[in-house]
Amino acid sequence: MMSRDTAVVADGLTKRFGDFVAVEDVSFEVSSGEIFGFLGPNGAGKTTTMKMLTGLLLPSAGGGSVAGFDIMTEAEAIKRNIGYMSQLFSLYADLTVDENIAFFARLYGVPVDRRRERRDWVVEMAGLDDQVDRLTGELPLGWKQRLALGCAVLHEPPILFLDEPTSGVDPISRRSFWDLIYELADRGTTVFVTTHYMEEAEYCNRLALMNRGQLIALDTPARLREGMEQPIFEIRVDSAPRAVAALQHAEGVVDAAMFGRELHVTLESDADAEERLRRHLDERGVSFSGLERITPALEDVFVARVRAAGGAPVD
Amino acid sequence: MLNRTRLLAVARKEVIQLRRDIRSLIMAFVLPVLLLVLFGYAISWDVQNxxxxxxxxxxxxxxxxxIDAFRSSGYFDIRKQLEDEDEIDRLLDRGGVRIVLVIPTDFSRDVGAGRPARLQAIVDGSDANTATIALGYARAIVQSYSRNVLFQGERVTTPIESQTRVWYNEELLSRNMIVPGLVAVIMMIIAAMLTSLTIAREWERGTMEQLAATPVGRGEVVLGKLLPYVAIGLIDVVVVSVIGVVLFDVPFRGNAALLMILSTAFLIGALGLGIFISAVSRSQLLATQMAMILTFLPAFLLSGFMYAIEVMPTALEAITYLVPARYFLVVTRGIFLKGVGVEVLRVQGLLMIAFAVVGLAAAIRVFKKEIAR
Incomplete structure (x- = not known):
């Protein structure tokens, strides 16, 4: 049952394109004011799910609601109550900053007497005070993204959908973009965001992991990490690539991946971990200088979960 | 339900974008004038000299x-007196002349004796149109010459004398046909080429998705985009008409307001078609190509602008009924040359309105489907 505080409901959402199932029976709820992250490899169905929720795509089966409106029958009402920022940069490059703001303010039905105030707010928020007469296409990507975010919330929607909003943006711009998201969330805006950046995933209140069109995990980042049963070790070796080759298909090893110069190795169990690892590495002549059990990073959880669910579709 | 604010927001945005896009501006304002001047001066179906x-x-x-009779007619420019038959081939081959008149040795004897005299005309038929016209002129000159010979310059009355008088285009000038026709063809270009880009561009740049996620409706987008182009189209009608009248002396005998009203109807349909193409193709390149094939070429070739519809093969003629420029051509020629009004152009007007409704509905409909893809 949907409570008053539920912003988004997905109930068995399914989307098929011909024989290909892009999204399969996905269900979840997002509470009001939550920052809800959608994490998954490319092609996992994140964007498709978001498009179904925002009324851009009709589900093949299942249903849901956004801001209390049915996604099957009330798409127009949903569009008045959400802000949406698509994956591609999607403002008009040949319009100035001000012209873009004015255009979207009119489309979103911002009342005439509020337009000036909202425009000033967006300009300030995006840090574009001196740039209002510049063509949007000439702005650096980070600024474009902030402007796009500003345009998506001109009408102060209760729910904001962001589809990989920071892809291709440098880390500093990404950071300042997330500051804005927090600011919006503080004011009670529900934020639904897809990403494939792990550090962004950490910023979310709750995370949904998607792979091959299915929801494979849903929890807070902390609980997702804790919930990982298989132990992870960080090991130091003289040659990480050779060590990966040696361990990847070794018995009792779930996964071995390079993390900088170190190796993260996921084992089936922690019994005799050091001894077993040393033996595998010795066989291949890799020298081994130490090991430490670590709390899994979100990426480890992600990789392990995706692997357990049959691997990423692209591999 | 159309929301006026949103519709005008789309129109305003489109105008700003158009203003900054030199390619579109050229297509909108330079191309029509260029075409008019080009066609007005360069292409003429009148055969002279x-x-x-x-x-x-x-x-x-x-x-x-x-020979003098030929020369003084103004249609034939006697360039060369030949000496023998071998020269004919060479001269025609090299394109030095288009027609050769051969007067046989016994020409004057036969004429004097009242026997039918023979005269040979050898024509370069590679340009069939000019060849036919040249032969027609030659025949007429020879006929009038033989009448003179027959009656030795006396005034005679033939039992039946036909006196022809050409109405509407008294001098039979082809530019009087071309200029009003061009108004129709140019409208089709504006409509097809300009609008074919407008929606495909939004798909290509990803802005369509953003639009789709806002409360703006399909009708508002399509009509909002249409509005500036209708304005451009009407400006072009005025510009082309004025140039036609001032520069090319084409008569304008009808009602300018009626021309504008019917042009608007035609434009809406043609623009709708352009937007339809744009929405279906989704890429600017494909859209331009489709626009060329589906609207531009038919407007040129199948509307009656270049070739008379009556002489087309039946199958082709059937297709012309689907070419809206065909109806608009009747309208522009009717208003320019004949000065006819609604009473005559009623049928064309209604057909164009029908076309406008269908074009617009198709554009909005396909657009709706595409967004939900």
Whole structure:
């Protein structure tokens, strides 16, 4: 049952394109004011799910609601109550900053007497005070993204959908973009965001992991990490690539991946971990200088979960 | 339900974008004038000063009289007097002349004796149109010449005399046909080429998705985009008409307001078609190509602008009924040359309105489907 505080409901959402199932029976709820992250490899169905929720795509089966409106029958009402920022940069490059703001303010039905105030707010928020007469296409990507975010919330929607909003943006711009998201969330805006950046995933209140069109995990980042049963070790070796080759298909090893110069190795169990690892590495002549059990990073959880669910579709 | 604010927001945005897009501006305002001047000056179906060679074997007063008749008609430019038959081939091959008149040795004798005299005209048929017209002129000149010979310059009354008088385009000038026709063709270009880009561009740049996620409706997008182009189209109608009248002396006998009203109807349909193409193709390149094939070429070739519909093969003629420019051509020529009003252009007007409704509905409909893809 949907409570008053539920912003988004997905109930068995399914989307098929011909024989290909892009999204399969996905269900979840997002509470009001939550920052809800959608994490998954490319092609996992994140964007498709978001498009179904925002009324851009009709589900093949299942249903849901956004801001209390049915996604099957009330798409127009949903569009008045959400802000949406698509994956591609999607403002008009040949319009100035001000012209873009004015255009979207009119489309979103911002009342005439509020337009000036909202425009000033967006300009300030995006840090574009001196740039209002510049063509949007000439702005650096980070600024474009902030402007796009500003345009998506001109009408102060209760729910904001962001589809990989920071892809291709440098880390500093990404950071300042997330500051804005927090600011919006503080004011009670529900934020639904897809990403494939792990550090962004950490910023979310709750995370949904998607792979091959299915929801494979849903929890807070902390609980997702804790919930990982298989132990992870960080090991130091003289040659990480050779060590990966040696361990990847070794018995009792779930996964071995390079993390900088170190190796993260996921084992089936922690019994005799050091001894077993040393033996595998010795066989291949890799020298081994130490090991430490670590709390899994979100990426480890992600990789392990995706692997357990049959691997990423692209591999 | 259309929301006026949103519709105008789309129109305003489109105008700003158009203003900054030099390619569209050229297409909208330079191309029509260019086409008009090009067609007005360069293309003429009037045949004059046909390069002519003469092989006069007779060399008599009579044969010279006949040659003079050709010369003074203004249609034939006697470039070359030939000496023998071998030259004919060479001259025609090299394109030195288009027609060669051969007057046989016994020409004056036959004429004098009242026997039918023979005269040969050899025509370069590679340009069939000009060849036919040249032969027609030659026949007429020879006929009037033989009448003179027959009656020795006396005034005679033939039992039936036909007196032809051409209405509407008294001098039979092809530019009087071309200029009003161009108004129709140019409208089709504006409509097809300009609008074919407008929606495909939004798909290509990813802005369509953003639009789709806002409360703006399909009708608002399509009509909002249409509005500036209708304005451009009407400006072009005025510009082309004024240039036609001022520069090319084309008569304008009808009602300008009626021309504008019918142009608007035609434009809406044509623009709707352009937007339809744009929405279906989704890429600017494909859209331009489709627009060329589906609207531009038919407007040129199948509307009656270049080739008379009556002489087309039946199958092709059937297709012309689907070419809206065909109806608009009747309208522009009717208003320019004949000065006819609604009472005559009613049928064309209604067909164009029907086309506008269908075009617009198709554009909005396909657009709706595409967004939900």
């Amino acid at each position: 046909i390069e002519t060679g003469v092989l006069d074997r007779d060399g008599s007063a009579r044969s010279r009289e006949l």
